[in-house]
Amino acid sequence: MITERAVEQLPPEIKPLYITHQAFIAEHSVDPDLWRVADLKNARGDEPPNHFLDIDFEEGSTAPFLNVPRDYDEYVRKYGIGPTTRYGRLPWRAEEIYNRLVDAMKQLGRPDAPYAADNARYLLAVLAHYIEDAHQPLHGALNYDGQMTNQRGIHARFETQMILRDRTAWKWTPRPVQVITDFKAFMFKTVVDSQQLVASLLAADLKATEGREWYDDAYFAVLTKEAGPMAERRMNEAATAVASAAYSAWIAAGRPAIPAEGERTPARIRR
Numbered sequence: 001m002i003t004e005r006a007v008e009q010l011p012p013e014i015k016p017l018y019i020t021h022q023a024f025i026a027e028h029s030v031d032p033d034l035w036r037v038a039d040l041k042n043a044r045g046d047e048p049p050n051h052f053l054d055i056d057f058e059e060g061s062t063a064p065f066l067n068v069p070r071d072y073d074e075y076v077r078k079y080g081i082g083p084t085t086r087y088g089r090l091p092w093r094a095e096e097i098y099n100r101l102v103d104a105m106k107q108l109g110r111p112d113a114p115y116a117a118d119n120a121r122y123l124l125a126v127l128a129h130y131i132e133d134a135h136q137p138l139h140g141a142l143n144y145d146g147q148m149t150n151q152r153g154i155h156a157r158f159e160t161q162m163i164l165r166d167r168t169a170w171k172w173t174p175r176p177v178q179v180i181t182d183f184k185a186f187m188f189k190t191v192v193d194s195q196q197l198v199a200s201l202l203a204a205d206l207k208a209t210e211g212r213e214w215y216d217d218a219y220f221a222v223l224t225k226e227a228g229p230m231a232e233r234r235m236n237e238a239a240t241a242v243a244s245a246a247y248s249a250w251i252a253a254g255r256p257a258i259p260a261e262g263e264r265t266p267a268r269i270r271r
């Protein structure tokens with residue numbers, strides 16, 4: 001849902017590259033979750049830690065959590081590879097994919113890079129996943145499933161069950177697309193903002209469970225009333241962030257011309 005909206009709100013300069021492949025991009029934006037299932041590895045290790053950063057992991061630390069180095073190597077040096085694998089590496093993974101998207105944009109229209117446009121579309125799908133994960137409050141906190149406060153399962157109740165009970169209930173109000181000049185800093189800010197929303201989300205869950213034995217309709221009615229507006233805002237911010245990332249990658253690549261659809265396919269028969 002979020003990725004579909006993101007593609008719709010792309011600025012006109014780059015929209016033609018993506019909008020005709022909107023369904024492809026939306027569908028493939030879930031691929032990184034499948035890589036997790038398939039146990040695919042990447043340069044830094046397993047896939048799961050790419051989807052979160054429990055930025056509040058250090059006891060007593062507070063926002064904006066500058067105790068967590070923004071440089072990946074420094075982060076690993078400070079806490080060790082074991083702990084950092086447990087706490088996650090989402091901003092760095094998103095930055096890696098963003099840089100690959102910039103590279104693909106730079107290659108647009110070059111005769112020796114016939115797949116640049118296809119690569120850009122796929123990389124945007126993958127990037128969308130990580131950006132959207134970063135907007136989900138529980139992807140930025142150690143208590144990511146309420147396991148530390150006896151609220152286990154809140155992760156899925158919030159991001160899946162509550163959202164899908166009535167997917168038409170969510171209002172989409174596109175915000176202005178921004179030029180992101182420091183993508184990693186943007187990702188860190190997104191994660192910090194997410195972490196700041198966790199306390200109110202857990203409070204909403206607590207209120208909704210009060211006096212109830214089951215996660216029934218009444219539970220979700222209260223959860224939706226309490227946490228729904230925040231979820232809606234984060235989904236909208238995520239859509240705009242994905243559109244902003246796509247736009248920023250194009251600018252970082254030097255505003256390449258967007259090739260017309262079909263141009264890369266050589267004619268089979270000379271006429």
Ligand SMILES: [Zn+2]
Nearest residue numbers: 032033051133
């Ligand atoms: Zn994910």
